[in-house]
Amino acid sequence: MLNSILEFAPKIPVAEGTEWLTDKITDMFSFLFDPINEHFGNFMEFVAEDVLMAIPSVIFILVVAIIAFFVSGKKFGLASFAIVGLWFIYNQGHWEDLMNTVTLVLLASILSVLIGVPIGILMSKSKIANAIITPILDFMQTMPAFVYLIPAVAFFGIGMVPGVFASLIFATPPTVRFTNLGIRQVSEELVEAADAFGSTGSQKLFKVELPMAKSTIMAGINQTVMLALSMVVIASMIGAKGLGREVLSSLQRAEAGTGFVAGIGIVILAIIIDRLTQNMNKKKD
Amino acid sequence: MPIIEVDKLTKVFGKNTKQALKLLDEGKSKEAILKETGSTVGVNQASFSVEPGETFVIMGLSGSGKSTLVRLINRLIEPTSGSIYIDGEDLSKMDKAALRKVRREKLSMVFQKFGLFPHRTILENAEYGLEIQNVPKDEREKKAKDALELVGLGGYISQYPGQLSGGMQQRVGLARALANDPKVLLMDEAFSALDPLIRKEMQDELIDLQTTMKKTIVFITHDLDEALRLGDRIALMKDGSIVQIGTPEEILVNPANDYVEKFVEDVDRSKVLTAQHIMKRPETVNIHKHGPRVALERMREEGLSSIYVVDNNRNLKGYVTADDASDARKKEIKELNEIIKTDMPKVEKETALNEIFTIIHDSQVPVAVVEDGKLRGIIVRGSVIAALAGESEVNLDA
Numbered sequence: 001m002l003n004s005i006l007e008f009a010p011k012i013p014v015a016e017g018t019e020w021l022t023d024k025i026t027d028m029f030s031f032l033f034d035p036i037n038e039h040f041g042n043f044m045e046f047v048a049e050d051v052l053m054a055i056p057s058v059i060f061i062l063v064v065a066i067i068a069f070f071v072s073g074k075k076f077g078l079a080s081f082a083i084v085g086l087w088f089i090y091n092q093g094h095w096e097d098l099m100n101t102v103t104l105v106l107l108a109s110i111l112s113v114l115i116g117v118p119i120g121i122l123m124s125k126s127k128i129a130n131a132i133i134t135p136i137l138d139f140m141q142t143m144p145a146f147v148y149l150i151p152a153v154a155f156f157g158i159g160m161v162p163g164v165f166a167s168l169i170f171a172t173p174p175t176v177r178f179t180n181l182g183i184r185q186v187s188e189e190l191v192e193a194a195d196a197f198g199s200t201g202s203q204k205l206f207k208v209e210l211p212m213a214k215s216t217i218m219a220g221i222n223q224t225v226m227l228a229l230s231m232v233v234i235a236s237m238i239g240a241k242g243l244g245r246e247v248l249s250s251l252q253r254a255e256a257g258t259g260f261v262a263g264i265g266i267v268i269l270a271i272i273i274d275r276l277t278q279n280m281n282k283k284k285d
Numbered sequence: 286m287p288i289i290e291v292d293k294l295t296k297v298f299g300k301n302t303k304q305a306l307k308l309l310d311e312g313k314s315k316e317a318i319l320k321e322t323g324s325t326v327g328v329n330q331a332s333f334s335v336e337p338g339e340t341f342v343i344m345g346l347s348g349s350g351k352s353t354l355v356r357l358i359n360r361l362i363e364p365t366s367g368s369i370y371i372d373g374e375d376l377s378k379m380d381k382a383a384l385r386k387v388r389r390e391k392l393s394m395v396f397q398k399f400g401l402f403p404h405r406t407i408l409e410n411a412e413y414g415l416e417i418q419n420v421p422k423d424e425r426e427k428k429a430k431d432a433l434e435l436v437g438l439g440g441y442i443s444q445y446p447g448q449l450s451g452g453m454q455q456r457v458g459l460a461r462a463l464a465n466d467p468k469v470l471l472m473d474e475a476f477s478a479l480d481p482l483i484r485k486e487m488q489d490e491l492i493d494l495q496t497t498m499k500k501t502i503v504f505i506t507h508d509l510d511e512a513l514r515l516g517d518r519i520a521l522m523k524d525g526s527i528v529q530i531g532t533p534e535e536i537l538v539n540p541a542n543d544y545v546e547k548f549v550e551d552v553d554r555s556k557v558l559t560a561q562h563i564m565k566r567p568e569t570v571n572i573h574k575h576g577p578r579v580a581l582e583r584m585r586e587e588g589l590s591s592i593y594v595v596d597n598n599r600n601l602k603g604y605v606t607a608d609d610a611s612d613a614r615k616k617e618i619k620e621l622n623e624i625i626k627t628d629m630p631k632v633e634k635e636t637a638l639n640e641i642f643t644i645i646h647d648s649q650v651p652v653a654v655v656e657d658g659k660l661r662g663i664i665v666r667g668s669v670i671a672a673l674a675g676e677s678e679v680n681l682d683a
Binding site: 187198203207 | 356359361384385386387388389390392393394396397398399400401402403404413414416417418461465471
């Protein structure tokens with residue numbers, strides 16, 4: 001009875017509206033989405049199968065170990081972990097899945113950074129952009145990641161490309177936020193110094209602000225990469241290949257063992273990527 | 286022609302700038318305007334001009350608007366109204382490109398917390414101003430090295446700012462400003478972050494540099510001693526307005542109002558006042574014209590126990606005491622030459638009061654103030670003490 005007060009209006013068709021909008025966008029931009037899907041899909045396949053998988057596994061493991069050795073300041077810890085961990089994945093027969101996952105994470109991260117850093121710069125320079133974009137970022141990060149799969153499938157069908165698309169939406173916000181924060185944190189006196197000597201806007205940005213903000217931005221990129229990795233399992237629901245798909249299929253078949261092995265693979269990859277990106281940041285400090 | 290001319294420069298922070306300007310014109314106070322409009326008056330109709338080669342100090346307590354004023358001069362802060370002329374060009378009306386050109390070529394700034402780029406080496410910091418003008422690498426490196434050499438940091442070029450002490454960092458700040466070879470140096474509390482000993486060292490060094498460079502310097506400080514040491518002229522600010530502009534002596538001796546007087550009352554006057562401010566017109570006798578008899582007569586008239594002896598060109602020859610003159614008269618000596626003493630204490634016109642203390646303490650006769658060997662005045666103990674007490678009539682036009 002009391003609730004009837006709340007029923008002064010009929011149900012607002014938000015779901016219908018969103019569906020309508022998604023359909024419209026799919027129709028209107030299919031001329032854009034289809035070629036992106038095709039070419040980018042081919043490109044991803046090329047990276048995964050013709051580049052990463054073409055490298056002999058031994059060499060790949062050694063290269064990662066060497067990079068880890070130098071990036072972590074000539075310490076053996078991370079390098080040994082990389083060797084053992086990657087060999088374990090190889091040993092379990094998941095090497096191809098690993099390469100597919102690396103491709104997905106790598107491309108989603110690179111695209112996130114390419115898109116996120118400029119947006120972050122824009123936000124740091126413009127109050128209006130900051131006011132508009134901040135709530136959008138909040139929205140992007142709090143919306144359950146599964147939801148992004150639906151328009152991703154509508155736009156790009158099934159496969160790796162919609163996986164990258166969904167990862168992109170989910171993983172870009174930290175890079176944007178940290179870039180914005182990093183630039184805003186540059187001390188006022190340094191900005192004044194750059195201005196007082198007659199720097200142009202881009203000179204100030206590239207010679208002072210970005211170098212000063214670098215470690216903050218790197219922290220954001222680290223977050224972005226980790227989020228992209230966390231999307232691997234979710235993206236497998238729409239047909240993205242890789243370790244995530246193994247986890248998903250073992251879930252569907254209730255195979256605890258294979259699920260665990262694939263899961264461990266993701267953890268190993270996560271640890272290696274996380275420590276690598278973090279150490280890159282520390283070294284430059 | 287003045288190199289910097291600031292005309293009725295005003296900065297109001299806040300939203301109701303127009304209304305605040307109107308209230309300022311009506312002569313309302315800073316507090317009243319804040320209450321009425323919510324806007325803060327940073328600088329209120331400041332006008333002054335700075336001549337080439339001059340060190341112009343803007344002094345005031347924190348919140349007096351001095352840092353805002355210096356940032357208005359190179360438009361790091363946009364003025365609300367008024368004009369800034371640099372070499373006759375109105376900076377306040379320039380577009381961005383023209384403003385950049387002036388900043389690159391004519392104005393350099395030194396910051397309170399040094400404002401060095403921590404990710405660049407000392408050399409790269411010093412190069413910055415030239416680098417953004419796309420000066421070729423060899424040339425800008427040479428100029429930056431020269432500037433670093435000038436401030437005594439030639440050996441540190443590949444270090445990073447974090448590895449240097451505060452005093453050294455500010456030398457880099459100074460070198461970075463000098464590398465552009467600007468006409469004007471804007472120094473915003475440049476030495477305030479340094480500890481007192483280093484601060485004094487930097488002040489001395491700036492004075493030394495200034496004798497050879499002859500830059501125009503606008504120096505901001507809250508430290509009156511620093512202002513008095515460095516400034517050819519000082520502008521004293523309060524609540525965004527310039528209260529008084531004058532030479533250090535003028536400010537010290539003739540404060541424009543109670544505020545300035547209160548500000549300067551704690552100053553160590555002995556460091557600022559010099560011999561010329563407290564000297565008296567000397568009684569003298571002429572070595573070529575007068576004998577002991579005249580000397581004795583003068584001393585008696587003036588109630589002195591000694592008198593200085595000069596020649597026709599007022600060159601200081603020595604002094605005679607009343608006792609010697611009296612003896613000489615009894616012995617019928619006619620020439621002053623025979624009784625003249627030359628062990629009198631001498632100081633220059635520019636000698637500071639604190640150096641005169643010991644001289645006058647050890648001396649039986651008044652201190653002679655000389656300029657190129659000519660006697661300009663004498664100082665007696667009483668006038669030193671009176672000057673320190675701030676009571677005496679001090680002669681500024683001396």
